Amino acid sequence: MTAILNIKDLRKTYAGGFEALKGVTLDIEEGEILALLGPNGAGKTTLISTVCGLVTPTAGTVTVGGHDSQRDYRAARELIGLVPQEVNLEPFEKVWNTVRFTRGLFGKPRDDAKLEQILRKLSLWDKKDSAVKELSGGMKRRVLIAKALSHEPRILFLDEPTAGVDVALRKDMWDIVAELKADGVTIILTTHYIEEAEAIADRVGVITRGDLLLVEEKAALMQQMGQKQLEVELVAPVSTIPAALAPFGLELGAEGRSLIYSYDTRAERTGITKLLNAIADAGLTLRDVKTRQSSLEDIFVNLVSEEPA
Amino acid sequence: MNWAAIAAIYRFEMARFFRTLLQSFLSPVLSTSLYFVVFGAAIGSRIDEVEGVSYGAFIVPGLVMLSVITQAISNGSFGIYFPKFIGTIFELLSAPINFLEIVMGYVGAAATKALFIGCVILVTSTLFVDLHIAHPLAMLAFLVLTCLSFALLGFIIGIWAKNFEQLQLVPLLIVTPLIFLGGSFYSVSMLPPVWQTVTLFNPVLYLISGFRWAFFGIADVPIGVSLLAIAAFTGLCLAIIWLIFRTGWRIRS
Numbered sequence: 089m090t091a092i093l094n095i096k097d098l099r100k101t102y103a104g105g106f107e108a109l110k111g112v113t114l115d116i117e118e119g120e121i122l123a124l125l126g127p128n129g130a131g132k133t134t135l136i137s138t139v140c141g142l143v144t145p146t147a148g149t150v151t152v153g154g155h156d157s158q159r160d161y162r163a164a165r166e167l168i169g170l171v172p173q174e175v176n177l178e179p180f181e182k183v184w185n186t187v188r189f190t191r192g193l194f195g196k197p198r199d200d201a202k203l204e205q206i207l208r209k210l211s212l213w214d215k216k217d218s219a220v221k222e223l224s225g226g227m228k229r230r231v232l233i234a235k236a237l238s239h240e241p242r243i244l245f246l247d248e249p250t251a252g253v254d255v256a257l258r259k260d261m262w263d264i265v266a267e268l269k270a271d272g273v274t275i276i277l278t279t280h281y282i283e284e285a286e287a288i289a290d291r292v293g294v295i296t297r298g299d300l301l302l303v304e305e306k307a308a309l310m311q312q313m314g315q316k317q318l319e320v321e322l323v324a325p326v327s328t329i330p331a332a333l334a335p336f337g338l339e340l341g342a343e344g345r346s347l348i349y350s351y352d353t354r355a356e357r358t359g360i361t362k363l364l365n366a367i368a369d370a371g372l373t374l375r376d377v378k379t380r381q382s383s384l385e386d387i388f389v390n391l392v393s394e395e396p397a
Numbered sequence: 398m399n400w401a402a403i404a405a406i407y408r409f410e411m412a413r414f415f416r417t418l419l420q421s422f423l424s425p426v427l428s429t430s431l432y433f434v435v436f437g438a439a440i441g442s443r444i445d446e447v448e449g450v451s452y453g454a455f456i457v458p459g460l461v462m463l464s465v466i467t468q469a470i471s472n473g474s475f476g477i478y479f480p481k482f483i484g485t486i487f488e489l490l491s492a493p494i495n496f497l498e499i500v501m502g503y504v505g506a507a508a509t510k511a512l513f514i515g516c517v518i519l520v521t522s523t524l525f526v527d528l529h530i531a532h533p534l535a536m537l538a539f540l541v542l543t544c545l546s547f548a549l550l551g552f553i554i555g556i557w558a559k560n561f562e563q564l565q566l567v568p569l570l571i572v573t574p575l576i577f578l579g580g581s582f583y584s585v586s587m588l589p590p591v592w593q594t595v596t597l598f599n600p601v602l603y604l605i606s607g608f609r610w611a612f613f614g615i616a617d618v619p620i621g622v623s624l625l626a627i628a629a630f631t632g633l634c635l636a637i638i639w640l641i642f643r644t645g646w647r648i649r650s
């Protein structure tokens with residue numbers, strides 16, 4: 089796969105002197121879905137805004153489909169659709185007109201059939217002649233998506249598309265994202281919901297205090313999450329792991345009071361019975377047994393809290 | 398040039414205007430009629446003629462200019478202030494368009510609205526006075542140029558303004574006095590010499606003078622000077638807007 093978006097050492101210091109992006113480097117593959125996770129104020133919106141031209145970067149480069157986002161901004165921006173975090177819409181305008189307006193802004197010729205298709209996909213067709221202010225919050229958010237899709241972008245930015253959206257609508261939104269992906273659209277979305285990233289993303293990025301801490305295939309993260317640990321507490325501490333237990337790849341717990349065994353829950357055989365038998369055969373007595381599973385949430389919380397304030 | 402974008406902005410802005418067409422139409426008709434009743438009847442009965450033109454007719458160019466300038470500024474400023482205020486400006490900033498295209502769309506629409514109102518006033522005034530326009534084409538050219546240049550000024554005000562008060566401030570505090578002191582309702586030659594000199598620093602004087610020349614063939618300042626003044630003013634506004642978009646002042650962080 090080829091990268092459709094290259095972000096290189098992107099920095100943004102706001103006028104007040106606040107450094108919101110501290111050198112973010114990120115390549116996004118054509119057709120993938122990337123979820124950006126991060127606490128409030130991490131810099132997610134700033135990152136998106138800088139790529140889309142709303143915020144002028146202090147340093148660094150952004151290349152969209154091979155076009156530099158500053159020097160060649162027309163070609164770069166034509167490829168991008170943006171759904172902002174805030175619901176910014178003209179209240180008195182009709183849905184149809186506002187969607188048509190966006191298509192025009194991006195230099196695309198009028199195409200009513202295309203707009204109809206988009207509005208139908210977003211279940212907005214029967215609202216096309218309603219004024220925006222007559223719509224519910226969830227519908228307004230979908231109008232924003234319709235606007236962003238109106239000029240047939242190849243990259244779509246969704247800044248917290250499911251914030252304040254009920255469970256049913258969230259599922260709808262995920263379906264929409266999946267359909268867009270099937271159409272070949274590259275999607276970058278931000279979210280505070282880890283299950284959302286799990287449900288729809290191909291890759292997950294974690295950003296805090298202006299730093300991109302991690303970008304990984306979701307599958308690889310799931311692998312980590314699929315790892316479970318079994319901790320066997322011993323009555324009498326040991327100084328080394330008995331040779332008979334070597335095949336299990338155990339770790340020694342604090343002060344030799346426990347043995348820690350890592351295994352994959354999805355494997356056919358976890359090897360737990362064998363291990364417990366082997367421990368008994370080695371003459372060790374068990375006090376307690378605990379299991380622990382790391383989740384994406386744990387990984388996320390760890391990453392975010394490790395950062396010094 | 399992204400013509401589709403210019404057309405989209407222009408159409409969107411004009412749609413707003415057409416939604417309130419009746420208001421847009423009625424208020425200038427009403428205010429013009431009032432001016433004719435007050436100025437034309439009350440003052441006109443004392444001042445017969447100004448430089449050979451009946452007072453009622455003499456004030457028509459000033460009246461048209463007064464409304465056109467006010468309208469061009471308020472439409473021009475509101476057109477760009479509103480998206481800034483409600484946040485939809487993000488679309489303009491993320492679209493593949495440059496400052497000239499944004500300006501052409503918004504200022505073009507604001508100028509069109511002002512031009513429409515100028516024409517309404519002109520037609521209304523024929524109900525009160527006999528009008529013979531000496532140079533119709535020059536009249537139209539002056540009118541269009543005024544609409545455009547003041548819509549540009551309005552656009553700058555709209556970007557500068559941080560709240561609705563500021564949006565009203567410039568037109569109220571600066572532009573209206575300039576229009577009234579620019580010879581809308583009198584000939585500068587009627588003023589004491591000191592004030593004549595002061596008035597020469599008022600840019601609106603050149604507009605109204607040139608515009609009046611197009612009507613009656615009489616002017617306070619030479620027509621060439623008027624043209625030069627309006628061209629310089631337009632150029633200055635364009636340069637400022639270019640600078641605003643280059644630096645992102647008050648629109649891009």
Ligand SMILES: Nc1ncnc2c1ncn2[C@@H]1O[C@H](COP(=O)(O)OP(=O)(O)OP(=O)(O)O)[C@@H](O)[C@H]1O
Pocket residue numbers: 102103104106108126127128129130131132133134135173650
């Ligand atoms: N225009 C601005 N001027 C100054 N500082 C800003 C501006 N916009 C954002 N910031 C600051 O930059 C930091 C990052 O903000 P940003 O909106 O990018 O965060 P975020 O990750 O999108 O947060 P959230 O999850 O709350 O949406 C914050 O500390 C914010 O206060």
Ligand SMILES: [Mg+2]
Pocket residue numbers: 132133134173247
């Ligand atoms: Mg945000």
